[in-house]
Amino acid sequence: MDIHSELKELSKFLSDYSTCLMAVGTHTSRVVRNTSRIAQSFGFFADMTIFQKTIIMTLRDKDNSHSYSTVNKIKPMALNFEINSRLSSLSWEAYDEHLSLEQLRSQYNEIVSKPRINKWIVLLLVACANASFCRLFSGDWQAMCTVFVATLVGFFIRQKMMEKHINHLFVFIASSFFASMIASLATIYHFGNTPQIALGTSVLFLIPGVPLINGVLDIIEGHALAGVSRLINAALLIICLAIGLSLTLLLIGVNAL
Numbered sequence: 001m002d003i004h005s006e007l008k009e010l011s012k013f014l015s016d017y018s019t020c021l022m023a024v025g026t027h028t029s030r031v032v033r034n035t036s037r038i039a040q041s042f043g044f045f046a047d048m049t050i051f052q053k054t055i056i057m058t059l060r061d062k063d064n065s066h067s068y069s070t071v072n073k074i075k076p077m078a079l080n081f082e083i084n085s086r087l088s089s090l091s092w093e094a095y096d097e098h099l100s101l102e103q104l105r106s107q108y109n110e111i112v113s114k115p116r117i118n119k120w121i122v123l124l125l126v127a128c129a130n131a132s133f134c135r136l137f138s139g140d141w142q143a144m145c146t147v148f149v150a151t152l153v154g155f156f157i158r159q160k161m162m163e164k165h166i167n168h169l170f171v172f173i174a175s176s177f178f179a180s181m182i183a184s185l186a187t188i189y190h191f192g193n194t195p196q197i198a199l200g201t202s203v204l205f206l207i208p209g210v211p212l213i214n215g216v217l218d219i220i221e222g223h224a225l226a227g228v229s230r231l232i233n234a235a236l237l238i239i240c241l242a243i244g245l246s247l248t249l250l251l252i253g254v255n256a257l
Helices: 003-023 028-041 081-097 101-112 119-136 141-163 168-188 195-201 209-220 224-252
Strands: 045-050 054-060 067-073
Touching: 003 028, 003 045, 003 054, 003 067, 003 081, 003 101, 028 045, 028 081, 028 209, 081 101, 119 141, 119 195, 141 168, 141 195, 168 195, 168 224, 209 224
Parallel strands: none
Antiparallel strands: 045 054, 054 067
């Protein structure tokens, strides 16, 4: 394979590799390091410009006499720390063992095609986790049960709406509204001694923690554009969460304080 063909094929692979990392919730510096590590294993250098929805990458040789540029859109994917970890490990394997491009493609396809955890198990675990948050805020067992049920309903609605590719901002409003509506029943019917805590914690499963953390990390590490974009997106999600909760308070007339 001549150098032009090699640059072209490797660029296409690294473009898919880097956009997948960004989509599953990897912070920008890690994406750059992993992609550059694989490029260096082939004797090339990768220069990347990363935006919120697009990655522009130029792959070049040491003398800058040959290069190839790609532009690839970051596809919407759910957060997945397993893919994040395994793709990062793949970059080290490529660097240490000098894997061929065919081997890299094969392992990459195997990683990204692995089935996710059963959605019903995820639903149950998220409900348990949010009920635990309620307990951390001194909620009694009645409040925890209320939050558990509210989270089941809210997260189930989120799953179904995401499957239908509905705008994620509207998904957050709807999920927050229905979860808080279920939780507000504890206040209306005086279920337990801490119904306000149940109402306040019923929407915590929607807090976009990963975008917030990644946004701060990106800014600290010098990727200000990507970091600010992530923080703005996280802020919009929090606003949508607040809108859904506010709708419940306005309709039911419940005081959350």
